[in-house]
Amino acid sequence: MIRELRVSGFRILKNFVWKPKEGLNILVGANAAGKSTVLDAIELVTRGSIRGQSSRRSLSPDWFNKNMVDTFFRELDDPLKNRNVPKIQIVAVFCEDQRLARITGANDPDGKFESAPGIYLTYTVPPELLPQFLEECRSIKEIGGPFILPTDFYVCSWGVFQGNQIVRRPDGVSCTRIDTVPESRSRAVDAYAKSYVSEELDDDKMHEVSSQFRRISAQVDRDILSGIAVNCSGRGDLGLQMDRSPRTDWTNSIVLHRSGLPLYALGSAEQTLTKCAVSLENASSESILLLEEPESHLSYSWLNDLVKIIAGAASKDRQIFVTTHSPFVLNRLGLDNLSLMAEGNNPSKISNLSEDTVRYFKRLSGYDTLRIVLANKAVLVEGPTDELVFDWAFRKERGKLPHEAGIDVIECGTSHKRLLELAAVLRKSGIVALRDNDGENPDRWIASAKPYLSNDREFFCGMPEGGDTIEPQMISANTDHLQTLASIVRQRDKSTDNLVGFMTKHKTEWALRLLEAQRSDSEVLSAPSYILKAINFIDPAPEGTEHE
Incomplete structure (x- = not known):
């Protein structure tokens, strides 16, 4: 290894x-970060x-x-x-x-x-x-x-x-690159098919098939092709005959099929999984395996089978290098195997990530962990309502949406602590977590994530006097503008009870109406204080212009 x-x-x-680690290594990074170049380098030096x-x-x-x-x-x-x-x-x-x-x-x-x-x-x-x-x-x-x-x-x-x-290649050094891109033919798959023929047929049967193939070729020459002449500009007529070179040996016409359909005629997902499995089987003795974005062409439901195949190939005597853009693949294969690349720099390896967090994302692999891994700056929010309100508040304060300032707003449910832990072990800066207090003292939520906070990573929570969730927090921040808020969320009754009831029942809808409202109308409203603190933390305003 x-x-x-x-x-x-x-x-x-x-x-x-x-x-790299012994066993499994997962390389991630933005496009053009150098992931494929690393695989190319390994292939060049180990295979020549x-x-x-x-x-x-x-x-x-x-x-x-x-x-x-x-x-x-x-x-x-x-x-x-x-x-x-x-x-x-x-x-x-x-x-x-x-x-x-x-x-x-x-x-x-x-x-x-x-x-x-x-x-x-x-x-x-x-x-x-x-x-x-x-x-x-x-x-x-x-x-x-x-x-x-x-x-x-x-x-x-x-x-x-x-x-x-x-x-x-010297003895003891073995490397195979597994190409899972769908194509009409694959040397690895064709070789695998031919090897099966050699294993399943004894010498007598092989000679018999070869003899029949030669007789058929001779019959085609004699009965069909011999009657065709090819003009050759006065140098004598040429004829046609079957190719007798080794490339036309009958074993070269063998392909894998499923239910009568050759592999290349199957769907791209079927091709990808089959080629991956066949290549791994064919490379059972190889100590180094390279896989580049094996999730390509696969729907979400097929990824489970892919991960199972890759994980099954890992062993103490084999080193596997996988590049991926799929958070599902990353989570299922284990965040502790991650190495992060950035513009050709030396990879940042995961270290000290708790086994509990690794296991958590393996089981709940739908979380887009790659977004926080690759983000320059990120805001972690509970759900779509929080994301929409943060977008609106950021645009109001900075005149543009978060993504226009290089900030990724990521919905994470209540997994703030685990994602902050991931950010901490990667030494990422510019990370903010936001959540409702849910009727608890904010210190309860912030304390659990405190080991992962720093001058560059912070946690903000709505204060209890503003309400348990973002809806009463928004209303509390705009007691002098309830008529405007009611108008934007399309409610005639501007009473606090009515607004709380409607906005709580239609969470995403009211936040979407806020973001899509005329800015001249919506920007007279104020954002809850904990959201403003988060904005000023992740994107500090020029001196003297902070929100009052």
């Missing part, structure tokens, strides 16, 4: 260091290839870190600058294992380990080609760019810490 992965100069990964293509043939100028390339070209002609020729280096250090004795040594490219099992892959310009390389780069710069490295000068080196260069 990989205990440390180091990547430098590869796409968005400039100086990347990660110590990527998506079936040799590492030596697959190098592209786009593989090099853009910032490093731009800096190199800008400083190319400056004698005072230390010219660093862009290079790519990927290093995988493995856990101690007797099976990895042949790759154990002291030749860690970074000199970090005196002796360890490891493997590395680099793309560099050799010294003898450096003058020509620099001359070519200067000519690229002189014509005004774009700044694209001439990769034909680069050589690929694949080696192990023992000191040897290698040309094939």
Whole structure:
């Protein structure tokens, strides 16, 4: 298993260091954060290839870190600058294992380990080609760019810490990338189907089928194709015959089917799950598995089967790397396996998240934990009424909606404490929790979450004198404007009892009417004080303009 992965100069990964967990690792992050690049790096260094293509043939100028390339070209002609020729280096250090004795040594490219099992892959310009390389780069710069490295000068080196260069995957290092994207054919699935034929049919039966296939091909040649001539511009007529090369062997025509329909003719969800299961079965001896967004093309109901397949593949001898955008997949596979990526930076790993919270979200996996994981700033509210009122109050105070200020308002029921715990272990700032007091002293609710609060994370609760829930709190904040409030929520009777009764019975509806009302009408109203405190905490007003 990989205990440390180091990547430098590869796409968005400039100086990347990660110590993944043994077993299951779930990589999450915004788009373009580098999740797929991490999987590509692992595949390259462990297999010496990527998506079936040799590492030596697959190098592209786009593989090099853009910032490093731009800096190199800008400083190319400056004698005072230390010219660093862009290079790519990927290093995988493995856990101690007797099976990895042949790759154990002291030749860690970074000199970090005196002796360890490891493997590395680099793309560099050799010294003898450096003058020509620099001359070519200067000519690229002189014509005004774009700044694209001439990769034909680069050589690929694949080696192990023992000191040897290698040309094939060393014993004890095994990695499979499982592609679950629906497509007409899949090499992994086709190979799996062919292997079953080889296992189920003995040699005599295989020879018999091959003989029949040859006889049919010969009959087609003799009775049909022999009568067709192909003109060839005076060089003699050509004829047609069946292809007799190995690619047309009858076993290459075998596909998996269900109820007579080939796999590629089934729905995308069926294809995804089947390919995932088949690939995992086919890779039963592989110690490293890579899965990129396996939830793609799956409806919510199918995700349970997917998670079961992935969880079943995990073992003490296998390391699985999964990238996902699905909170369901994340929750079910376990938040304690999460590593958060942000723009190519080293991942933030979950640590000290309580087993109770991990188990809670496994069981109640509908919570969108990814929203708080990925949010720059977040407000945790109980339900849709609270979200609508907060949106209205924020727009009134700041002139725009929360999402326009980079703030995500997340409904979480009464799971504030657990999500604050998640935010705390990720060291996230700009997190606010809001809830009703429900007839209790607010200190009761805030105290339970206190271990996870800080100068950057806070909990606000409505005071008892304003009422138990947000409806009486809103009414209490607007005793001088009850007629306006009644008009906005479309009630003729402006009495407190009537408004409390209506708004409590039609929670979301009254809040939606408030948000959608003419701003000239609704903004004469005031927001409850605990909501105003939350707004000023997460988005401080310029000095001297705080709400009075």
